[in-house]
Amino acid sequence: MPPTTKRDALRQEGTLNPHPEAVTDRLFADGEFFDADDVVQVKYEMLRKARVDGEPVTRASAAFGFSRPTFYEAQAAFAESGVAGLVPKKRGPRGPHKLNEEVLAFLRAEVLPEGPLRAVELAQKVQQCFGLELHPRTIERALRAREKKLR
Numbered sequence: 040m041p042p043t044t045k046r047d048a049l050r051q052e053g054t055l056n057p058h059p060e061a062v063t064d065r066l067f068a069d070g071e072f073f074d075a076d077d078v079v080q081v082k083y084e085m086l087r088k089a090r091v092d093g094e095p096v097t098r099a100s101a102a103f104g105f106s107r108p109t110f111y112e113a114q115a116a117f118a119e120s121g122v123a124g125l126v127p128k129k130r131g132p133r134g135p136h137k138l139n140e141e142v143l144a145f146l147r148a149e150v151l152p153e154g155p156l157r158a159v160e161l162a163q164k165v166q167q168c169f170g171l172e173l174h175p176r177t178i179e180r181a182l183r184a185r186e187k188k189l190r
Contacts (some may be wrong), residue, residue, distance in 0.1 A: 046076055053127055054079050056094065061104025075104075082113045082125045090184050137171050145169070146182060 049055040056062070059075035066084060067073045074080060085103035087108070088094045093150055094102075100110040114123030142165060157176035165173050 045074070046088055049076055049078075053129065056081055056104070058104050062102075063104070064102040078120065078127065081105075083117075083122060085110060085161060086114055098157045137173060138177070142169055142171065142173075146178060150182060 046055060050179050054077060055077050058076040059081075062081055063085065067075045067081070073084065079102050082105070085105060088102070089096055089099040091187040096107055096110050105113070113125060116126075142189075145165070145168065146161055149152050149164060158178045161178050162173050162175045165171050
């Protein structure tokens, strides 16, 4: 479903500022161009205020509704990736955290090249050998991802 408002679009993209009311800098007072709901714009202006205008970090971060540690995180992300670094990262696991190299090697050794993928059986073997509970779908994805890398 397409977003109906700018706030909806920001929320959908993960860039909606969770605390727009905390932004007190005068740039965001009229809300015509500067939008306190846009967390990327707010962070960029916070960094600009400190770097270009010479505002102390403590005051700049407070005026834009952030803590000093958040200022420094944003500064480092901006230095590394530009404005794209200010886009919030997705939360949660970044991959199958239980599947380390040892478990993956075990799974690859158990898969028969000519036979079908037996993910349910493999999950049971992993449980017995490593004490890890893996969903069969996790095993299927990991082995298929490995196949794609080798092609």
